[in-house]
Amino acid sequence: ALRDTFARKAHISDQRPQYGLHPQASFKVAILGASGGIGQPLALLVKMSPLVSALHLYDIANVKGVAADLGHCNTPSQVLDFTGASELANCLKGVNLVVIPAGVPRKPGMTRDDLFNINANIVKTLVEAVADNCPDTFIHIISNPVNSTVPIAAEVLKQKGVYDPKKLFGVTTLDVVRANTFVAQKKNLKLIDVDVPVVGGHAGITILPLLSKTKPTVNFTDEEVVELTVRIQNAGTEVVEAKAGAGSATLSMAYAAARFVESSLRALDGDGDVYECAYVESNLTELPFFASRIKLGRNGVEALISSEIHGLTEYEHKALESLKPELKASIEKGVAFAQKQA
Numbered sequence: 001a002l003r004d005t006f007a008r009k010a011h012i013s014d015q016r017p018q019y020g021l022h023p024q025a026s027f028k029v030a031i032l033g034a035s036g037g038i039g040q041p042l043a044l045l046v047k048m049s050p051l052v053s054a055l056h057l058y059d060i061a062n063v064k065g066v067a068a069d070l071g072h073c074n075t076p077s078q079v080l081d082f083t084g085a086s087e088l089a090n091c092l093k094g095v096n097l098v099v100i101p102a103g104v105p106r107k108p109g110m111t112r113d114d115l116f117n118i119n120a121n122i123v124k125t126l127v128e129a130v131a132d133n134c135p136d137t138f139i140h141i142i143s144n145p146v147n148s149t150v151p152i153a154a155e156v157l158k159q160k161g162v163y164d165p166k167k168l169f170g171v172t173t174l175d176v177v178r179a180n181t182f183v184a185q186k187k188n189l190k191l192i193d194v195d196v197p198v199v200g201g202h203a204g205i206t207i208l209p210l211l212s213k214t215k216p217t218v219n220f221t222d223e224e225v226v227e228l229t230v231r232i233q234n235a236g237t238e239v240v241e242a243k244a245g246a247g248s249a250t251l252s253m254a255y256a257a258a259r260f261v262e263s264s265l266r267a268l269d270g271d272g273d274v275y276e277c278a279y280v281e282s283n284l285t286e287l288p289f290f291a292s293r294i295k296l297g298r299n300g301v302e303a304l305i306s307s308e309i310h311g312l313t314e315y316e317h318k319a320l321e322s323l324k325p326e327l328k329a330s331i332e333k334g335v336a337f338a339q340k341q342a
């Protein structure tokens with residue numbers, strides 16, 4: 001059932017009778033920041049994947065208990081725990097996919113950029129270890145601000161001489177998950193059918209849901225477009241405020257991240273019909289990193305789907321132009337940080 005949930009994604013998937021070309025497929029997945037608010041439910045969801053043979057959980061504290069607990073679930077993967085910097089290299093050896101939700105989350109009144117100073121250093125250190133120990137792996141970055149932490153990761157990998165732009169992803173799946181949910185609620189649609197592409201970046205106005213490209217086709221009034229767009233852009237803040245100091249989205253984020261992990265593993269397994277939105281190195285606009293729908297394959301990003309960012313409505317076109325300066329500045333901030341540290 002979990003697989004079916006994550007299987008729903010892009011336009012053509014409905015026609016495919018089945019995926020999972022190799023029933024014995026087995027991949028090793030590492031989660032860095034595994035005892036955190038996102039890390040724990042994400043580890044649980046990944047533990048349920050039939051495509052995973054080993055789940056490596058790393059954190060600076062409290063990971064032993066999480067691993068002991070999860071290890072009792074009778075699903076195929078073996079769970080191993082790794083605590084602290086001295087065990088990081090062993091955690092990463094032989095891993096096919098690394099997910100990074102390590103770092104501090106927002107509190108009320110904070111923007112994602114307020115997290116920059118702490119999380120930039122954490123991501124840099126972790127990605128250096130990835131470069132040294134499993135340079136061929138897929139890397140999923142969750143730690144915010146994603147608009148800057150992904151460019152930091154790219155610079156670190158370049159400095160280490162192992163950067164493959166096809167294998168580095170900023171996880172924006174939660175924006176898509178939220179957009180699908182809010183549109184289905186607003187328009188009384190069956191949730192499972194709704195698919196809204198979300199492009200740009202992963203903070204405030206840089207999050208641009210392309211409502212005009214919603215599948216199945218939905219008509220929105222101008223007011224609905226503004227209301228939905230603003231709600232999707234501020235959905236993270238909705239959760240931050242509701243949690244009132246206890247952190248940001250963790251459960252919906254874990255759900256979204258697990259969907260992106262499962263999609264990536266299916267692509268690694270040879271499924272030729274895997275599409276997701278993600279924040280990746282891109283030539284779709286003049287910006288070096290941009291979130292869009294991508295086709296995933298064995299080697300990572302197989303194609304950027306350009307059709308969706310053409311033929312935009314006037315509202316979407318303006319929103320796209322006005323997000324570019326902010327996204328550009330966040331990218332440059334990340335690059336400058338990584339180069340200064342080099």
Ligand code: NAI
Pocket residue numbers: 032033034035036037038039058059060061101102103104105106115119122125126141142143144145146171172174175202247248249250253
């Ligand atoms: P949390 O504070 O509950 O967990 C973070 C975990 O990272 C903790 O267990 C902590 O020990 C660990 N950690 C800290 N430094 C580390 C290091 N050097 N190495 C390994 N682990 C380390 O935070 P939460 O709620 O899990 O959020 C994590 C990150 O995810 C935050 O940056 C947050 O902003 C981001 N986030 C991203 C979203 C997205 O859509 N991409 C959505 C929601 C949150």
